Amino acid sequence: MTLSLDLSTHAARAALRPDAAADKTSLIGLSRAELAEALVGAGIVPEKQARMRASQLWHWLYVRGVSDFAHMFNISKELRADLDRHFSIARPEIVEEQISTDGTRKWLFRFPPRGAGRPVEIETVYIPEEGRGTLCISSQVGCTLTCSFCHTGTQKLVRNLTAEEILAQLLTARDKLGDFPDRDTPAGAIVPAEGRKVSNIVMMGMGEPLYNFEAVKKALLIASDGDGLALSKRRITLSTSGVVPEIYRTGEELGVMLAISLHATNDDLRDLLVPINKKFPLDQLIEACRAYPGLSNARRITFEYVMLKDVNDSLDDARALVKLLKGIPAKINLIPFNPWPGTNYQCSDWETIEKFADFINNAGYASPIRTPRGRDILAACGQLKSESERMRKVDRLALEAMMIAGHGEA
Structure with a gap:
């Protein structure tokens, strides 16, 4: 029997890799405007909140030095989970x-x-x-x-x-x-x-x-x-x-x-x-x-x-x-x-x-x-x-x- 795989979706391709996180967009190195654009583009933040959320992320990334979304304590648990699904802030x-x-x-x-x-x-x-x-x-x-x-x-x-x-x-x-x-x-x-x-x-x-x-x-x-x-x-x-x-x-x-x-x-x-x-x-x-x-x-x-x-x-x-x-x-x-x-x-x-x-x-x-x-x-x-x-x-x-x-x- 021949087995075929549908690799047309991003999720299917990611599932085949041992490190699915490799396909996530890193937020490190983005400008504030690019941060806001990424959040809106991922569909996890309304456009009217994007600037405020980008400022929050900027503080956590570059003032507090956080490398895990779970440690961003003034952001809701649901949004932290969404961020983790779409983006990476991991160190090399x-x-x-x-x-x-x-x-x-x-x-x-x-x-x-x-x-x-x-x-x-x-x-x-x-x-x-x-x-x-x-x-x-x-x-x-x-x-x-x-x-x-x-x-x-x-x-x-x-x-x-x-x-x-x-x-x-x-x-x-x-x-x-x-x-x-x-x-x-x-x-x-x-x-x-x-x-x-x-x-x-x-x-x-x-x-x-x-x-x-x-x-x-x-x-x-x-x-x-x-x-x-x-x-x-x-x-x-x-x-x-x-x-x-x-x-x-x-x-x-x-x-x-x-x-x-x-x-x-x-x-x-x-x-x-x-x-x-x-x-x-x-x-x-x-x-x-x-x-x-x-x-x-x-x-x-x-x-x-x-x-x-x-x-x-x-x-x-x-x-x-x-x-x-x-x-x-x-x-x-x-x-x-x-x-x-x-x-x-x-x-x-x-x-x-x-x-x-x-x-x-x-x-x-x-x-x-x-x-x-x-x-x-x-x-x-x-x-x-x-x-x-x-x-x-x-x-x-x-x-x-x-x-x-x-x-x-x-």
Whole structure:
């Protein structure tokens, strides 16, 4: 006897999957207007109530940090059940959490398939410091830029992250650190003594944020909304390798702090180190930086400069750097290179780095040398990769990790 199945209905298709929730629309990452539209479209809220209900949900999602509709206690039991049938507010799967001896934490998140795709994995890093806690967030799975010194750049781009997936990194980190009301910080966790556990975020994880501009913009506007997560835009830093048109858009439409992965002071070298320079050369990049809105001594652009032995670390390079950035309110972060298997680069000698930093400081620019953090869990700037692409643990022990520090308002 032949058995046939009618898969024409959504319910029938969902019943065949072990995780029927995968077909639910997530409310994370929707604007207030989109929240209201989703509620009305699902037929569970009258149009005249939609704005009020959207505000309720916004509060529960971004002020209280709820990830289960059952915990939204000022919403009727019936409506909570309807919301659960149609929508999801669940956190992503945490495949692995690693905690460094210095308190740095790294999470490997797995997100479900999108369309005909497959599950994807990204890494997110938390760096606790005196007076602040910084979360380094990814914007893409993999990267297209192939910067020659960057380990992340050896992983091909799989896809952009959605606004939901970008925000989910922040929400889950706050969950894990006890950073929402009525939550407890894990025993023994290293976090700021006062204030928020996650006080700053930096878009410096996997990927080029400005090649995923719309999703990044949407996520950061929600993160900085005063009636929700309420992060100051001066505590949000977006790092780019130099996507010039979107730098202008970032200043006009987002207004967050800007960081530039610079690494060279002439086009020939930067073409090699940061190949996007062939499309947007230094003169265009620096012009966009000069035009960035609101620049002042209190609101500076951060320029990232990885120190590569006998490549870009001479005093002539330091002089050229000062000349290139003349007139731009700037801070220059010097990053000792983290070697990884297969790389042809070496880290500059410490004495060379100090001389370089002294020259920059004497020219009037703050020029901190990043302090090594999370060296035992491969949480380095430029080292993040998906689980399927990462090195074996025995190889990782050979690497140092340099963590993001000193971004945004203290």
